[in-house]
Amino acid sequence: MKIESQVLKKLLTLNGEKERLKELLRERLNECGWKDEMKSFTRKKGRNNVTVDDLVHLITPKGRAAVPDSVKAELLQRIRSFLHSTAL
Amino acid sequence: MSAPDEIITSDHTQLASHFFGELLDSVIMDVASECHRIARLGLDRNLDDEEEELRLSAEARARIADPSNSEANSKYVVDIFGQTHPAVAAEIFDCMNCGRSIVAGRFAPHLEKCMGKGRKARVKATRSSTAAAAHNR
Secondary structure (H helix, E strand, C coil): CHHHHHHHHHHHHHCCHHHHHHHHHHHHHHHCCHHHHHHHHHHHCCCCCCCHHHHHHHHHHHHHHHCCHHHHHHHHHHHHHHHHHCCC | CCCCHHHHHHHHHHHHHHHHHHHHHHHHHHHHHHHHHHHHHCCCHHHHHHHHHHHHHHHHHHHHHCHHHHCCCHHHCECCCCCECCCCCCCEEECCCCCCEEEHHHHHHHHHHHCCCCHHHHHHHHHHHHHHHHHHC
């Protein structure tokens, strides 16, 4: 599966679909307040000498869990249609 | 020989999930970068103040809306500057018409009599003058 996932990633990057999908994901996460939730979460944790790594480790578990099911479903659907259309 | 459809679908689902996970991690990285920048530049200090302000306003509104507060504590209600006001304004100053020392909270009724605007004030004067006039005849 590793090779296939790399191929998929390459394909999607090359045809620009990866960027479009990322943009779509960002848009949906903004709309539902996910980004604001993450931002206020990091503010609560204070600002003393945090590194980007610290923040990534802080946000990741909460961020992954907080994605609304509908958003995830929409993105997965689009990726799957691409897979289907390219007969991967 | 092509694989049966179920295998293809499950592969697709796995691939899609894996790719989605990568997309999400990438978005999380961007958000973390942004928050890091904001924190290091101190751009969120205003937001903290705003949040505090919103919280205090909400609290004040809740206190006003709460019926158990209104009667008993009306004298001790605090305004947005944190000041309390007595029911009757207590400041004393001089009336510009007659020069007497008046309590601000009683100024309006005083003015009524003082400037002869009220009914009673003028009627009194008329009665006594007509009474005096009648007497003198």
